[in-house]
Amino acid sequence: ASVLVINGPNLNLLGTREPDVYGSITLKDIEDTVRTYGDRLTIKTDFFQSNVEGELVAAIQNAAGEFDGIILNAAAYTHTSIALMDAIKATGIPTIEVHLSNVFAREEFRHHSYISPVATGVICGFGAKGYVLAMDALADIFDV
Numbered sequence: 001a002s003v004l005v006i007n008g009p010n011l012n013l014l015g016t017r018e019p020d021v022y023g024s025i026t027l028k029d030i031e032d033t034v035r036t037y038g039d040r041l042t043i044k045t046d047f048f049q050s051n052v053e054g055e056l057v058a059a060i061q062n063a064a065g066e067f068d069g070i071i072l073n074a075a076a077y078t079h080t081s082i083a084l085m086d087a088i089k090a091t092g093i094p095t096i097e098v099h100l101s102n103v104f105a106r107e108e109f110r111h112h113s114y115i116s117p118v119a120t121g122v123i124c125g126f127g128a129k130g131y132v133l134a135m136d137a138l139a140d141i142f143d144v
């Protein structure tokens with residue numbers, strides 16, 4: 001089985017970006033952890049980050065037939081992007097929505113997600129651990 005981990009805008013800055021909200025772990029640290037965890041589960045992992053909405057749409061489209069699952073932290077596009085929602089719907093690949101922070105404990109505009117209605121499930125508020133929890137969830141779905 002295989003999983004594509006997609007991170008959206010500003011997540012390339014993890015480590016220095018608002019560490020009080022997002023912690024001091026870098027995106028590379030998260031990706032290394034998920035890759036190692038995937039190896040243990042015998043799930044192949046690949047990683048993509050972009051600050052550009054259309055590139056994220058393309059990554060989801062291109063995942064069709066290539067990956068069995070997607071872990072998506074769409075960051076701010078979570079709250080704005082019908083295009084990402086439609087892309088997930090179009091591919092039909094099981095997608096776990098992840099957020100580092102508990103978006104429901106934050107500003108009102110972070111409470112709505114265009115991704116959640118088309119996601120298999122949502123994990124938020126557990127920091128980088130959320131990506132590992134999402135791998136466990138997909139492992140159950142794949143039955144590996």
Ligand code: DQA
Binds near residue numbers: 077098100102
């Ligand atoms: C985030 C939450 C979003 O509201 C925010 O725009 C982000 C990161 C998170 O991981 O907590 O950039 O997706």
